[in-house]
Amino acid sequence: MSAILFTIQDGIATITLNRPDKxxxxxxxxxxxxxxxxxEAASLHEVRCVYLTGAGKGFCAGQDLAEVVDPEGPGMQRILSEHYNPIITRLRNMPKPVVAAVNGVAAGAGANIALACDVVVATGSASFIQAFSKIGLIPDSGGTYSLPRLIGWQKASALMMLxxxxxxxxAERLGxxxxxxxxxxxxxxxWQIANTLAVMPTKALAYIKHALNAASVNTLEQQLLLEDEYQQKAAVTADFKEGVDAFLEKRKPRFKGE
Structure with a gap:
């Protein structure tokens, strides 16, 4: 059985992490x-939203530690440089919105992969754990970047250390x-959130995402210039024309992601 399941339906690429026994x-x-x-999802025009979830009871428990201690395994350096860092980069550079549907525990790298997605929703029985300190490691997979920006320095520091x-x-209350x-x-x-995003102006959503990526390091002046750049790009899309036409004609827009 494949460790990743992949389907496309109604413009949504569903990616399921599929090692439920682990x-x-x-x-x-x-x-x-x-x-x-x-x-693949990034390259397909028919895909306008990505839905990331887990099979079975959990979303993702992080790294399989048996692989870390395996003398024939990839080793920690390759696990970060070839596994997690490229995943986080792909999620943040994906030109389509990514919904993380956290259906159970999200621990370690699993938590931080979820937090790298654009919209994160969770079932009531799910939980998030920065489990790294429990085994003498530091948060990776972008956790030290994303978590303090989401919930503040002091809270993030405590959750990572404790x-x-x-x-x-x-997690919802904390933001x-x-x-x-x-x-x-x-x-x-x-699924309704993913459906909603899949029929929205995809290019505009991508520009929002790119602007947010830059916002944490830009000055206000730099961010205003970036907003100007992306707004000019959005204003020449077919979906912008459709949105304006639909507004003036008092009808629901039919966006095509173009």
Missing amino acids: LNSFNREMALLLQAKLD GDKIPAAE MIYKCFEDAAFEGEA
């Missing part, structure tokens, strides 16, 4: 397959994730 913890095979499927388990409802849904409603609500 709570979808990463090994090299799964990490490289995820990169390949993210590349390794507290944060329930999904608390770590977008929304938490009751377990029974989760799948339908998460």
Whole structure:
């Protein structure tokens, strides 16, 4: 059975981490397959949203530690440089919105991969854990970059050092994730968000994403110039014309992602 499942329906590429017996913890095979499927989703015009989730009870328990200690394994340096860093880069550079549907525990790299997505929703029974300090490591997969920007320096520092388990409802309250849904409603609500994004002006969403990527390092003046650049690009898309026409004609727009 493949470590990654990939389907396309209604403009949504669903990528499922598929090692449920290991709570979808990463090994090299799964990490490289995820990169390949993210590349495929990015390249296909029919795909207008990516939906990332996990099989079974968990979203992702992070790194499979058996691979880390295996003398024949890739080793920590390659795990970071060839597995996680390229995954995070692909998620942030993906020219389409990525929804993380966190269906269970998201720990270590699994938590930080979720937080690198554009819209993160979780089921009520899910939890987020910066588990690295428990085994003498530091957060990777962009965690030291994303978490303090989401919830603030002091809270992020404490969660990373103490390794507290944060329930999904608390993660929503902190601003770590977008929304938490009751377990029974989760799948339908998460899929509806992906459906909504899949029929929106895809290029404009990509420009929003690129602008947000730059916002944490730019000065205000630099960010204003970047907004000007992306707004000019958005203003010549077919979807902008359609949006204006639909507004003036008092009808629902039919965006094509062009």
